[in-house]
Amino acid sequence: MNIDLFKVSMSPQAAIDAAAVLNSGYIGQGEKVEQFEQQLESYLKLDKITTVNSATSGLHLAFHMLKRAYGDDTEVLTTPLTCTATNWPILANGLNLKWVDIDPENLNIDLDDLERKLSPKTKIITFVHWGGNPVDMDRVREIVLKCRQLYGFTPTVVEDCAHSFGAKFNNRSIGASGVGVFSFQAIKHLTSVDGGAIAWASENLYRNAKLLRWYGIDRESNRKDFRCEADVESWGFKFHMNDVNAAIGMANLSVIDSVLDAHRSNGRYYNENLDKIDGVTTIPIDKRADPVYWIYSMKVERQEDFMNHMKSKGIVVSRVHERNDKHSCVKEYRSLLPGLDSVIDNMICIPSGWWVTPEQRSYIVDSIKEGW
Secondary structure: OOEOOOOOOOOHHHHHHHHHHHOOOOOOOOHHHHHHHHHHHHHHOOOOEEEEOOHHHHHHHHHHHHHHHHOOOOEEEEOOEOOHHHHHHHHHOOOEEEEOOEOOOOOOEOHHHHHHOOOOOEEEEEEEOHHHOOOOHHHHHHHHHHHHHHHOOOOEEEEEOOOOOOOEEOOEEOOOOOEEEEEOOOOOOOOOOOOEEEEEOOHHHHHHHHHHOEOOOOOOOOOOOOOOOOOOOOOOOEOOOOHHHHHHHHHHHOOHHHHHHHHHHHHHHHHHHHOOOOOEEEOOOOOOEEOOOOOEEEEEOOHHHHHHHHHHOOEOOEOOOOEHHHOHHHHHHOOOOHHHHHHOOOEEEEOOOOOOOHHHHHHHHHHHHOOO
């Protein structure tokens, strides 16, 4: 038996809809992109969404705009346990990064450490909802309010939602607290082949993002001569989505509930069947959270032996992301992170996606029970 850690979820309708766009004579940013944004707003119940060509571009655009608002000395409190795509846009915009430790219980950002590290320069707080398990957003709001009480301003929260499309906290979609960046990369719950979307709480940021994702040109009002633009007040980027990606995204959005249901079902099965196995520690789930288990993370003794054992059973497992703070390009920001140190050599992720059948997930649990 061979069970992959990741697979591409693609609706049969996606190829049909993409072909229609390819043969239409218009494949850039057009009506399909607008329709996709409207459908995302409806599904997530978030009312200001701009699509982009990748989540990394979305984060870069968000940090670019926030730097303009806050200035060059802006400090960003961020997590080191994530894809480098979370943190490299911070560096690309010349912002000051400060690592916040990891909660070894749930692998999300340590909110106690986050509160301790607030400073007069903390204008942005960012984190990932690890594996699709939401961060405690009630506590995040309390920390944001404390920062305002201490220093007289409210930092912007940038949620990296790449792992967690469809996840909720207190029945509210994640990504709603300030800036929420979603990924539609190949192996995510919802894919448009590549792409992303940004949910904005601020109307001003939303309107500016629509300009800056396409060179700073106003595509909506500049209709007289589309290629001879009006004055560009603020230069921007080529970060927009195209109609081909949007058509694929909409086709996959139409079946996303079945994909998310399968991830949730597998995650809950593991929660019920792995928590009493010697050498395995599962991740506790907050009762207020509705996780989507993009990956199922847990902690194991003898991580390398576990990986070899699972490989012998035909099951692909991985830690998925390396700690970002180990890389040479961020050596100037290194700090003590005891929570991350305590868990990095024990955490592992097992297959939990829509392709894992009930028989396969049972086989995975039985393979773990065998020991390693």
